[in-house]
Amino acid sequence: MSGRVVVTGADGYIGRRVAARFLADTDTRLVLTVRAADRAELDAKTARLLPELGPAADGRVEVLPADLTHEAPLAAVTGDVTAVVHSAARTAFDVSRPVAERVNVDGTRRVADFAARCPALERLVLLSTLVSAGLRTGPVPETALVGEAENANHYEWSKAAGERLVAAEFPDLPLSVARLSTIVADDDRGAVTQYNVFHNTLKMFFYGLMTVMPGLPHTRLYLATAAFTSAAVVRLASADAPTGVYHLAPTAGQALPLTDVMDTAFDVFGEDPAFRRRRLLRPEFCDDATFRHLLAAADGLRGSPAAGALRTVAPFAEQMFHPKEFTNDRLREAWPGMPTPAGLPLVAATCRSLVATRWGRQGADAGPVRAGSTS
Incomplete structure (x- = not known):
């Protein structure tokens, strides 16, 4: 994979591992966005993030501030962008509805709007969660959510809303939705x-x-590691992986x-x-x-x-x-050697x-x- 990839929330637990995996497995250049109120906070976060990425980051990484609650949060990103991995989110189960809506729903719309204006874009990977399925029971396929379902909390609701929003308002985007399992270890x-x-x-x-x-x-319980998840995300960001919904999870039998x-x-x-x-x-x-x-x-x-x-x-x-019984047939097909x-x-x-x-x-x-x- 070559080109320029934007990773939002790159100082988060998954975001920084996705960045490290891109550096290890591809020759792409990265634009990593972090939430920073001012230059001092940006410098502090950059100083923490770059050493974690190691020598491979030299000359290949640019760190920029981005607040998803602001209009045009990615306006500082310039140049050709071939992929966007939207990792930034509020992930607390007890998050309030207003905060979940501002960050996880409205923020996702702003990222999708940026992606839609990238002429060289090959992929937008939206990180979601298995629990976006809500309080359904039974089989859950790797497809867009159909119908409304009750949710256990506002976090679940916001991730489902984000999936639906991008599919409805940006139908021409090369979109892949990566629904993540519960990550229990590195x-x-x-x-x-x-x-x-x-x-x-x-x-x-x-x-x-x-x-x-x-x-x-x-x-x-559908459990995974950060290593498995980050490798899957990088695979789905590739232009030769089909677009669509993926469950980054074991099979129901596993x-x-x-x-x-x-x-x-x-x-x-x-x-x-x-x-x-x-x-x-x-x-x-x-x-x-x-x-x-x-x-x-x-x-x-x-x-x-x-x-x-x-x-x-x-x-x-x-x-x-x-x-629930989550399928992962599409993931296994798109990721040989999973x-x-x-x-x-x-x-x-x-x-x-x-x-x-x-x-x-x-x-x-x-x-x-x-x-x-x-x-």
Whole structure:
């Protein structure tokens, strides 16, 4: 792949890995955009980002500021652009509707408008998420979303809205929608450098803050690594990969039942002496009605850590009651040699990393609840 590629949100967890993969696997030049209020913030972010990309970035990377809530956020990008990877987004499950709309919907429109004015454009890759499917159940094909579906939170709603907006308002764009799985580790070794809903939930179980697991035991989790995801995105940005919708995910048969993930996590937790001393029971699965009752009760216990844990998982828990079967036939066809997901060994490796590092800081707060799919 040659040419000039724009990556938005390039200092985000996925954005910077996509940039690194472009540098490693192609000879393309990159324009990396980051959100910066002024020159000082831009310089600081550039100083952090470029060393992470390594020597391959020398002479091939330009870092520019871009705020998706501003008109024409990519106006500073000049020259021929052959591809745009739109990675920038607000990915917190508890994001408010106004913020999700400003950044994930209106911001996506502005990026698509920029792409539509690039005469040499060969591909716009829009990073979305599997949960853009909302609270549907059953098979979900690699096609545009059909009909409206209820959503568990405003993040899901905004990503679905962004997909629909670009398809409807920019029908002539060479668009590929990459719906990401939940990213649980940097690679198959299980190292974790950004925490999301998956890790935070396990943390609450490890420390005994939650004694129930909302969801159906057979609901399948679609898990992936950042290495797999970034390689897939770069592949889909190529002009010889067909446009359309792709699920960056394992097959439904390779996806992991929730009960198997829980069993694996607690087996790993049991290897830790401190966890064994707490003599915690494995959490029981609870149905939707029971979980809603527990949430209502938690509203009266504002100072309780257990109540806080319940409120933390509430924005995404509804998905665990709506099992889906995502296909990935189009991805496998477009990506010859696509690696096989690591499955439960990845879960085990990730859990061992979390326990060994105590979630990065000896059990300190891992930050806001994020979707774990986009940067």
